[in-house]
Amino acid sequence: MKILAIDDSNVNLLVMKGTLEKHLPDARLETASSGKEGLDLARTWFPDTILLDLQMPDMDGYETIRHLKQNPATAYIPVIVITAADVESKDRVRALDLGADAFLQKPISSHELVAHIKVMLRIKKAEERLRHSQKLEAIGILAGGVAHDFNNILTVIRGYSTMLLMQSAPEDPNHESLQMIVDAAKRATSLTQSLLTFSRKQESTPSKAELCTLVSSFEKFLRRIIGDNITLNFICDQHTVHASVDRSMIEQMLMNLAINARDAMPDGGQLTIATAHVVLDSKAASALELSPGIYIHLTVSDTGCGIPKELIPKIFDPFFTTKEIGKGSGLGLSMVYGIVKQHCGTISVDSLPGNGTTFSIYLPANDTPVIPQENQ
Ligand SMILES: Nc1ncnc2c1ncn2[C@@H]1O[C@H](COP(=O)(O)OP(=O)(O)OP(=O)(O)O)[C@@H](O)[C@H]1O
Ligand SMILES: [Mg+2]
Incomplete structure (x- = not known):
């Protein structure tokens, strides 16, 4: 400070x-x-x-x-x-x-001075968070609008080029060019889908799920993504809390976070995914810009290179990447942000360059916790 x-x-x-x-x-x-x-x-x-x-x-x-x-x-x-x-x-x-x-x-009075400074910092942080979410909201509206129109145009390009490709024989001199158009249109579609996810224009199909089970059922896939030199740890608290979530979106969110963690640990390390249920009272909730209630707190931590402080306000922006050309499009965390917001949750990041990064996600739970009966 x-x-x-x-x-x-x-x-x-x-x-x-x-x-x-x-x-x-x-x-x-x-x-x-x-x-x-x-x-x-x-x-x-x-x-x-x-x-x-x-x-x-x-x-x-x-x-x-x-x-x-x-x-x-x-x-x-x-x-x-x-x-x-x-x-x-x-x-x-x-x-x-x-x-x-x-x-x-x-x-x-020294006590008053310290208390005032603390209040000012709280207000400044809250204002910064608000400005940041307003900025992302504005970019989301713009990107979502463009992506929506682009998607419609791409449907036509994909449809006609695929049709022409099917009609052309492999020895046709145009066959290879048509194949390139189809492939490029597919890549462009995947890019616009990412932008639609960021701007929450992607349709979701929520169902009731127990987050800990959902996350651990995805474990095998995550292990394959991160490779052998990274240890994957799962920590689930004992309470069974359900949330209304779109399964494939949550999987996409975990996948993007795991890929980023992998890229941050080229020489290996630890990736820890933890779920816990938390009750946020009005003070704790308002600090996170949420309503009071029961939440699932999902954290994804790595022991990687960390993120420099000055880059943190930019990482959720679409197309922000520090990876070399061809390695990253800068849409992974934008998608994660869109998914968390679509689930009425919140995401924050805590990082120490050289030590690692923790993404902290709160998703609203939609039932009261079921405490295991064994002690009764
Ligand atoms: N766990 C992490 N550790 C260190 N840096 C990270 C981590 N996660 C994200 N970053 C930083 O945030 C940037 C943006 O991440 P994001 O996932 O949006 O894009 P990307 O990974 O660069 O590309 P894409 O995900 O589209 O392939 C990254 O380029 C990287 O600099
Ligand atoms: Mg990424």
């Missing part, structure tokens, strides 16, 4: 530094002694929260907030304004109007 403190008083900056080092040891603090210096740092370093003094010579706190909020690159950074004890209500209102997010009064 990156925090920027802007204050013309060195003493205040030192106090904040001490407080953060003690109570938020993971936080990285940068300091600026003027509004101008603070703005420059905010534009290049992109902190997660800014602590801002109001009274500063040259560019004061109000002016600094105005600049921060005017620039789209820094407008989303939460600003906690540090005020003198005697600050008037109209000054607070002015700061709020300009875009301040919270106030702290001097002398600052």
Whole structure:
């Protein structure tokens, strides 16, 4: 977590530094002694929260907030304004109007400072998640519309080229060209199907299934995909929870995640698929943008190369790939995203470059858990 403190008083900056080092040891603090210096740092370093003094010579706190909020690159950074004890209500209102997010009064209580920073980070994360899902939603609508029309056109190309191919003898000089048209049309169809899955325009046929059984019935196939140098582990919790799912979509989702894990572990490693039932109360559910209730928590973890932090916001975008040309189309995770959303679930990723990646999926369960009877 990156925090920027802007204050013309060195003493205040030192106090904040001490407080953060003690109570938020993971936080990285940068300091600026003027509004101008603070703005420059905010534009290049992109902190997660800014602590801002109001009274500063040259560019004061109000002016600094105005600049921060005017620039789209820094407008989303939460600003906690540090005020003198005697600050008037109209000054607070002015700061709020300009875009301040919270106030702290001097002398600052370390507990309040830490609590405020935590709240700001929660809000920033929630906003980022919302913007990300809105972006994917917009791309989905666009891609889905194009894919739908393309699919219709491809049906005609596939139909006529297949018919012509059937009518041409193998020695016909056009036979090979026709075969190439048919093959290309098939590849294009598979690509548009992937886009339709991402944009949830693929029809689904849900049926009630027990996720743990569904996943383990797919085990043999997954083992074949990942090869011998990767160990596959299955962990199922003891509760039997059913969900209404489209079997083939869930299989496609697992297949895409397993292929990615395999590609991330060229020298072998561990792929672990776990299912558990969880009850999300309103706080836990809202953090995941879900409604409270019973969910199946499916995690797919690998011990592979991991994903750099700056790439994480892009991995679900259609056509985003880091694989060489011909190796990946960048549609695997877009499909996974579409499938999870079609099942009214949510997906997130946690990755540490060099250590591995975990995809965490929540799917709504449609019954109450059946707890094994053996202890009763
Ligand atoms: N388990 C993983 N470990 C490391 N990086 C991953 C993992 N899963 C996905 N990625 C990264 O996310 C990118 C996008 O993944 P996605 O599955 O959408 O496309 P792809 O695998 O590149 O191509 P496709 O799936 O269409 O063949 C990958 O290129 C890779 O950089
Ligand atoms: Mg993939």
